[in-house]
Amino acid sequence: IAPYQAVIVPIASHKAGVMEKAEALFHELKAAGIRMKLDDSEQSAGWKFNQWEMKGVPVRIELGPKDIEKNQAVLVRRDTHEKVFVSLDGLADTLKALLDDIHQSMFNKALANREAHTRDVHTFEEFMEAVKTGFARAHWCGERECEDEIKSITGASTRCYTLDYDAEAHEDGCIFCGKKAKHLMYFGRAY
Helix, strand or coil: CCCCCEEEEECCCCCCCHHHHHHHHHHHHHHCCCCEEECCCCCCHHHHHHHHHHCCCCEEEEECHHHHHCCEEEEEECCCCCEEEEECCCHHHHHHHHHHHHHHHHHHHHHHHHHHCEEECCCHHHHHHHHHHCEEEEEECCCHHHHHHHHHHHCEEEEEECCCCCHHHCCCECCCCCCECCEEEEEEECC
16 A cells, blocks of 8 residues: 555646745645645656656646646556546545546456456356456355365455355355355455
8 A cells, every 4th residue: 555645746846936836735635635745855846757657656646837837736546557647636636536436447357357367156166267367256164174175275265255145044065175155155266
């Protein structure tokens, strides 16, 4: 998790009014509850862009003299590298909406990736094949000993279980031992 939700990178910070506006913007956004950083270091803008992208900060706010003249800033998303010019008026609300959109986009991407790499399995042979390249979704009895055996044979362990599985409504057996299943579980191997 990134230490900040957004970082302000002043462009041409030596020019009149840039740092003052960047500092005012920093305090305004921080007061709105956004975890902020103002990068007032002496490094080049390109170095700062790279530094904050490597640290995982979701949004970079670029603010230079021309932006200030136009009462705007440039927001750059880390996940898509999309740049948008936005008004400084109401920037806190705009930034919060963008952060929500980034969060949802990352969640959807992770969910799609998980689903693309998950197989529903009904036999232990299918299970062993599935965990070689992704996740297996299988019925499990919930017994620690059973999980330990599965892990010793396949290297796979439990990851999470589906919340909508009603064990009372099903007669499914555990993928490994055959006892009544308590969970529909995701299994995977650590890499």
